[in-house]
Amino acid sequence: MNPLMNSGARCALSVNVNKVALLRNTRRLGIPSVLRAAEACLLAGAQGITVHPRPDARHIRTDDVHELAALMKTWPNAEYNIEGNPTQNLMDFVRTVRPHQVTFVPDSEDQFTSDHGWSLPADAERLKPLIDECKLLGVRVSLFMDPIPEAMRLVAALGAERIELYTESYASAFGTERQAEVLAGFTATAQAALAVGLGINAGHDLNRDNLTTFLKDVPGVQEVSIGHALVADALELGYTETVRDYLRCIQRAYA
Template identity: 50%
Template sequence: MTVLSVNLNKIAVLRNSRGGNEPDIATAANTCIDAGCGGLTVHPRPDMRHVRPDDVRVLAGLLRGRVEYNIEGNPFAPARGEYPGLLELAKEVRPTQVTLVPDSDGQITSDHGFDLTTDLPKLSPIVAAFRELGCRVSVFVGADAKGFAEAAAAGIQRIELYTGPYAEAFARGDARIELAAFADTAQRAQQAGLAVNAGHDLSQANLGTFKSAIPGLAEVSIGHALIGEALYQGLSNTVRAYLDILS
């Protein structure tokens, strides 16, 4: 079964907008776990606009031995203030998985993946460093990605498909072209020995169609839509609804 990893960033955004500790990210994490999710995702950024390093540490103690812990981030973003850098955070908390994303401060959200044909030389030593910590390494890529055999040889174990273009096409009413492209990319990655994750703008409306098109989909990381839907349906109910779709 495809693992549902709930991204908790939007919980932190709401908390940070007011200050203080509410809504509490640890309580949200426990609620998602109790509802049956298989993992939790956070994406700490140097500007600390949502999940902060202290959140990453608190969740590490909370999740250990219960569900998978996935930390996303730009491995090339330097330490700044309280943010120690992605590798240093991983050294502290030893997540199950790190997902490497080429984002920057100017991006509202992640909107593109790495180009493995050109970025692999600089990624390779970083991948090795994360692997030495015992972390599974996934790399965020687009539907046009290539270079999977070389990525596997460099120690990358998974890719995460950036599904924003699919979600946009689905909302327009016809996602056939995008689905075919993602299915082809997933198949090529799997043939090279990589497992396939997916994330970005997946929702209850479009997830089932996407999963049906991608045999062997290992994990979906969903935050924005899930937390938005939870405002109306409740967090536990929403997590269970996603699990029903994935099953």
């Protein structure tokens, strides 16, 4: 178990490198390198790396998952998080790689990007044995969830250790008259999660503009997973300055 990622002292930054792989896959030159991108982010201070290997391998490929696993062994205080649908190709990676954390996401095979959380109790029966298997393997389980406070007790009953709050609705409302109302839903969900002993992660469309406000208002967030916006920023600023700026956004939330 990774002591840094479980300290609860401050929200950690996990960089999702999927979009680096997506750009690489447009040519057969092997650039940009997913491995070098991950290492640059870790060197800049990121506390984890996230990948979402989909069945069609349109970005992260099987060899990426294993090469990153080897890299992460040289970073004992950083976390490796693999996310995806456990009814597709995800569990094979969990069994062979045994990452620190697995995030179950209810994506269909042809889904463009993640756009909703699990529905409980409807999905509980198929999730329960897969959660149990991950726990036997020593892998922490996080469930990708919409901000629904009453669902948190159902997550806890399944045995998952964390949730990842799906934050697209917050990102869409940020800077509008709906921001406070939407953010209040995330605050209430986080409070409900903490009340039943769940850890809290968050991700999807978080960026340098909206991250600090989210962390100030939503209690107990232990980790944010950020990919698209961070990689887009890195095209202009470079990996090092981008990661450091996201870390500054996190720090400002705790000032």
